Amino acid sequence: MTFDRRDLLIRTLGGVLALGLPRRALAQTDVARVDALIAKMTLEEKAGQMTCLADSFRPFNPPNPQVGIQDEKRLAQEIRKGRVGCLFNGIGVAGGRRAQEIAVKDSRLGIPLLFAGDVIHGLKTIFPVPLAEASSFDPALCERTARAQAIEATAAGLHLTFAPMVDVARDQRWGRVVEGAGEDVTLTGLLSAARIRGFQGRDLRRDDSLLACPKHFAAYGAVAAGLEYGNVDISEETLRETHLPPFGKAFAAGALTTMAAFNEINGVPATADSELLTDILRGEMQFRGFVFSDYTADEELVAHGFAEDDRDAARLAVLAGVDMSMQSGLYIRYLPDLVKSGAVPMGTIDVAVRRILYVKAAIGLFDNPWRSLNEEAEKTRIFTPAHRALSREAATRSVVLLKNEGVLPIDPARRQAIALIGPFAQDTANLYGPWAFYGDPDKGVDIATGLRAALPDPTKLTITRGSDISGPIDGGIAKAVAAAKAADIVLLAIGESQAMSGEAQSRTVIEIPPAQQALADAVAATGKPVVILLRHGRALALHDGVANAQAILATWFLGSEAGHAIADILLGKVDPSGKLPVSFPWESGQEPFYYDRKSTGRPVLGNGSSEYKARYATTDNSARFPFGHGLTYTDFVLDQLKLSDSALRWDAAIEVTARITNKGDRKGSEVVQLYTRDRVASRTRPIRELKRMARVTLAPGESKTVRFSLSRVDLEFVGARSQRIAEPGAFDLWVGQSSVGGLKGEFTLYAKS
Helix, strand or coil: CCCCCCCCCEEEECEEEEEECCCCCCCHHHHHHHHHHHHHHHHHHHHCCCCCEEEECEEECCCCCCCCCCCCHHHHHHHHHHCCEEEECCCCCHHHHHHHHHHHHHHCCCCCCCCHHHCCCCCCEECCCHHHCCCCHHHHHHHHHHHHHHHHHCCCCCCCCCCCCCCCCCCCCCHHHHHHHCCHHHHHHHHHHHHHHHCCCCCCCCCCCCCCCCEECCCHHCCCCCCCCCCEEEHHHHHHHHHHHHHHHHHHHCCCEECCCEEEECCCHHHHHHHHHHHHHHCCCCCCCECCCCCCCCCCCHHHCCCHHHHHHHHHHHCCCCCCCCCCCCCHHCCCCCCCCCCCCCHHHHHHHHHHHHHHHHHHCCCCCCCCCCCCHHHHHCCHHHHHHHHHHHHHHHEEEEEECCCCCCHHHCCEEEEEEEECCCCCCCCCCCCCCCCHHHHCCCCCHHHHHHCCCCHEEEEEEEEECCCCCCCCHHHHHHHHHHEEEEEEEEEHHHHHHCCCCCCCCCCCCCHHHHHHHHCCCCCEEEEEEEECCCCCCCCCHCCCEEEEEEECCCCHHHHHHHHHHCCCCCCCCCCCCCECCHHHHCCCCCCCCCCCCCCCCCCCCCCCCCCCCCCCCCCCCCCCCECCCEEEEEEEECCCEEEEECCEEEEEEEEECCCCCCEEEEEEEEEEEEECHHHHHHHHCCEEEEEEECCCEEEEEEEEEEEEHHHECCCHHEEEEEEEEEEEEEEEEECCCCCCEEEECCCCC
């Protein structure tokens, strides 16, 4: 397997694989320091460095099952004995300093603790959930928001975040779709790398640099039937072509840690898969950092039926290549005896400890154990006006206009009567989405608050709940219908609660809950113009009064500034420019569904017969709203597609250009997308694959030429014997505004001369 390593920050130093830094290699003195420490460490102290436990010194907001949580006094004793190397999910400088002081001053070797946490899309300033932010199709935005999150997280005493999630997710029933960048390999890789650059910054030793931990290695997004923690039965080609490349981009961006996945792959749990964690990760992908288990995942090898007991689970995990055990405590309990008995070589332990200590050295912990534990920074760098402004910008960029029959934007000068209806109309409990447990719910801006602040006459806004999220309320629909009839336009805020997305929230039906659907149908029956404001963490199958509304906005979980951002879009202060990173199906039963599927031998072609073709009896094999789809308030037109040559030479490139023109009367932004298809190959190829994208902002009447370059490398796929290859032949190409339609061209890849 070949990965793009141009930006890989890893070097060989003194015959030892050392971790690289932006602009600075790991110093020889750091290598010598680590060598000296390892020579002094007892087996128990080594196992301690390989142990990560929940932080009891600081406020702990548990997103996980309560397994093995220790009180502060007991945890302090473990740290004194050198039996802990990392604490996670506690924040606060004072508690962090207490814990670090024990590690540095009271333990025998004084090795500093690493402080980690789940900062997935914000600490106190909450940004849009990653799936929402992926709608921006903008790596630069993702890098900026990750940088802001790093500034806050490090000010609160963290060194590492368990993010980004780089799993390609193609089944919307899976709750953790919300944590990633969606269904596409290229987009996921680009945005994940951008987030890693943002988290870590340009110098890992700065106190605002936050180590990234891309997860979950690997193929967690391919769990069968979208079932959380489920099994993955996958071909070698699909694993290597779809699920591993985004990790290659993440490691090339400088990530120094990663996390093994909960799932098994073809019968072997990832936490015990030496082929995955050693042969592929360390061998082929040349990863030189260290690997976390997921939360108690090593212990769960017993439940998988892969390990005989906890002792055997610890043995299997460490031999496979898991360097740090999270929360189970198996390593500190069993590794010393496993080494003494000969079941685990001492060399395996030393390599794992070396990797962990190298990372600690790379971020400067040995020179300054108090980095990221500054009380002044904690007071001044968290929930700042600048971060809130960025959150609002990111939120507006994350909104996707799915449909608009001329009702948006709302002209505030017309002073229309607006009915805001639905369980999310003035709800603050579901603004942030999952994995935002450090945030303060009372500081989020709901839709009603945002609209009142934006409307010139707030008295024109009436608010009615209509229904609860999961059930009806007495008289709710009647009040909603009355409010709709009295209004000029209806805003219907419906969708999922934040508890319906995220870890352990797989759903068999990805639709609007029945009580809310009934509300939508009743409001639609009034005949008033309806704008749907969807709140959700996945693509949804929309029906009846929702699907047939005059306008639909995908507003996801937008974070702290959700209400202001939605008002900005509704009233036209900001034009929508988001694009779908996931396909919206017609029906739940289409899942898993994704745009770059195979044609099959019996595809439905154009308006031809669909009998005995690859389609469902109730719907065809397409999306209601396809990947890459997203409207604006203006009218963009593409024309003049040109290729610099009809022949792509083996070691050359071709330039693809197209003109885009804003033919509307508003300034706006469009994401131009380039897709290709290999017509004939030794492995069947998808109907389209995203290769390039470019964001263009144009004034009314303005035109611009968009340029893309394609080379043979862009056309490679995984062929026989799991080798990446490109095959000479004919290719189709589209430049468009979504994964459907667009300007079509063609070229031929010529064999190496």
